[in-house]
Amino acid sequence: MTQRIVTDVAIVGGGIVGSSAALALRRMGLGVVLLERDLCGSRSSGINYGGVRRQGRPLSQLPLAQRAHEMWGRLPELIGIDGEYLRSGHFKIARSEADLAALESYRDRARDFDLGIEILSGATLRAQCPWLGGKAVGGSLCAEDGQANPRLVSPAFAMAAQRAGAVVHERTRVDEIAHDGQRFHLRALNLESGNAIQVEAPVLLNCAGAWAITIAEQFGDVVPMVSRSPAMAVTEPLPFFMQWSLGVEGGGVYCRQVARGNLVLGGGPGRLLDADRSRSDRDTIALLSKQAIELLPMLRNAHFIRTWGGTEGYLPDRQPVIGPSRTTPGLFHGFGFSGGGFQIGPAVGEVLADLARDGRTRTPIGAFAVDRFSSVPAATPVLAS
Numbered sequence: 001m002t003q004r005i006v007t008d009v010a011i012v013g014g015g016i017v018g019s020s021a022a023l024a025l026r027r028m029g030l031g032v033v034l035l036e037r038d039l040c041g042s043r044s045s046g047i048n049y050g051g052v053r054r055q056g057r058p059l060s061q062l063p064l065a066q067r068a069h070e071m072w073g074r075l076p077e078l079i080g081i082d083g084e085y086l087r088s089g090h091f092k093i094a095r096s097e098a099d100l101a102a103l104e105s106y107r108d109r110a111r112d113f114d115l116g117i118e119i120l121s122g123a124t125l126r127a128q129c130p131w132l133g134g135k136a137v138g139g140s141l142c143a144e145d146g147q148a149n150p151r152l153v154s155p156a157f158a159m160a161a162q163r164a165g166a167v168v169h170e171r172t173r174v175d176e177i178a179h180d181g182q183r184f185h186l187r188a189l190n191l192e193s194g195n196a197i198q199v200e201a202p203v204l205l206n207c208a209g210a211w212a213i214t215i216a217e218q219f220g221d222v223v224p225m226v227s228r229s230p231a232m233a234v235t236e237p238l239p240f241f242m243q244w245s246l247g248v249e250g251g252g253v254y255c256r257q258v259a260r261g262n263l264v265l266g267g268g269p270g271r272l273l274d275a276d277r278s279r280s281d282r283d284t285i286a287l288l289s290k291q292a293i294e295l296l297p298m299l300r301n302a303h304f305i306r307t308w309g310g311t312e313g314y315l316p317d318r319q320p321v322i323g324p325s326r327t328t329p330g331l332f333h334g335f336g337f338s339g340g341g342f343q344i345g346p347a348v349g350e351v352l353a354d355l356a357r358d359g360r361t362r363t364p365i366g367a368f369a370v371d372r373f374s375s376v377p378a379a380t381p382v383l384a385s
């Protein structure tokens with residue numbers, strides 16, 4: 001049996017980006033069909049670290065991050081739950097005077113965006129945070145940044161979109177997309193019932209995460225995206241001691257403590273098992289443990305109760321692709337978030353909805369144009385006959 005649906009906007013991918021775009025489009029009154037081959041929010045969007053951080057992003061991402069920050073502040077109104085979102089503060093540790101100078105420079109360059117970044121000296125830090133290891137010489141606090149539970153937040157965007165009238169098909173894989181010059185024709189398969197679905201729409205949003213490259217390339221938008229899997233781990237519950245989400249200047253371990261006491265930690269590469277599956281890597285977890293104990297000596301005897309990874313698309317400049325196709329009118333991309341799409345995801349969804357409706361958006365997205373990889377030749381898009 002084949003179901004045929006004609007709508008205004010078709011979306012491939014029900015991560016936080018596709019789902020928030022679906023919600024924003026419904027709030028604009030447009031018809032939306034969202035097709036997700038697994039469960040909405042079950043991929044990167046639902047298994048990430050949960051950092052909701054603006055501090056440290058490239059300046060070109062800050063307008064988007066600020067738009068998202070405003071949305072995170074009214075999450076219950078948007079998606080019906082608080083998603084354990086807390087403006088707990090994000091603290092970036094400096095382990096040398098050079099690191100501290102880099103953090104001060106970022107604070108100065110980001111001043112126009114009003115992030116409220118405050119530099120803390122080593123003495124203040126030791127007085128405020130006796131649990132920190134000796135390597136910290138100071139750091140940078142963004143008090144309004146925070147954390148959330150991705151497992152709750154990302155599926156809730158899809159559920160909110162569905163309540164607002166979006167047609168959401170889970171366990172439905174998009175296998176073919178063609179464009180007849182005016183409309184997209186999608187052929188999808190429900191993996192549980194075996195039923196086929198055909199969707200026809202003048203606008204297509206490519207929100208397929210690490211797998212979006214297949215759709216982009218089909219339409220001649222060739223980008224050098226690769227898949228990677230950040231490694232993650234969580235400890236048993238420990239007495240609560242840390243409100244901040246912690247990062248380290250120059251990279252390495254990052255961690256946060258949830259109200260129940262567990263510490264969620266990340267850092268280093270995990271292992272891609274195949275195109276769809278990934279997990280953490282034993283050597284990475286060993287290194288992560290060492291770095292975490294240096295940062296927080298009290299973790300010396302703590303046990304990890306689970307480790308995992310997730311498949312994420314990375315671009316060479318670690319910036320996403322957001323905006324129109326360079327070949328095909330009506331096609332808009334939102335993918336390649338390079339490990340940082342959870343915080344900005346809700347705003348990317350709104351931006352894609354702006355583009356779908358108006359062809360433009362008030363948020364600057366020039367840095368994320370697909371044609372910035374101009375040395376990669378534009379392939380010829382496949383047109384439906």
Ligand SMILES: Cc1cc2nc3c(=O)[nH]c(=O)nc-3n(C[C@H](O)[C@H](O)[C@H](O)COP(=O)(O)OP(=O)(O)OC[C@H]3O[C@@H](n4cnc5c(N)ncnc54)[C@H](O)[C@@H]3O)c2cc1C
Binds near residue numbers: 013207311341
């Ligand atoms: C371990 C880890 C930790 C991270 N930590 C953070 C963090 O702390 N803070 C932060 O801001 N970001 C973080 N990120 C990045 C963030 O999670 C991602 O950038 C973001 O979730 C991307 O959202 P998305 O909707 O683009 O992709 P996804 O969540 O991957 O969604 C894409 C969806 O498309 C679907 N799909 C693909 N192909 C098809 C098809 N043919 N048909 C139908 N559906 C299809 C997939 O099943 C998937 O559900 C982390 C990522 C990982 C992996």
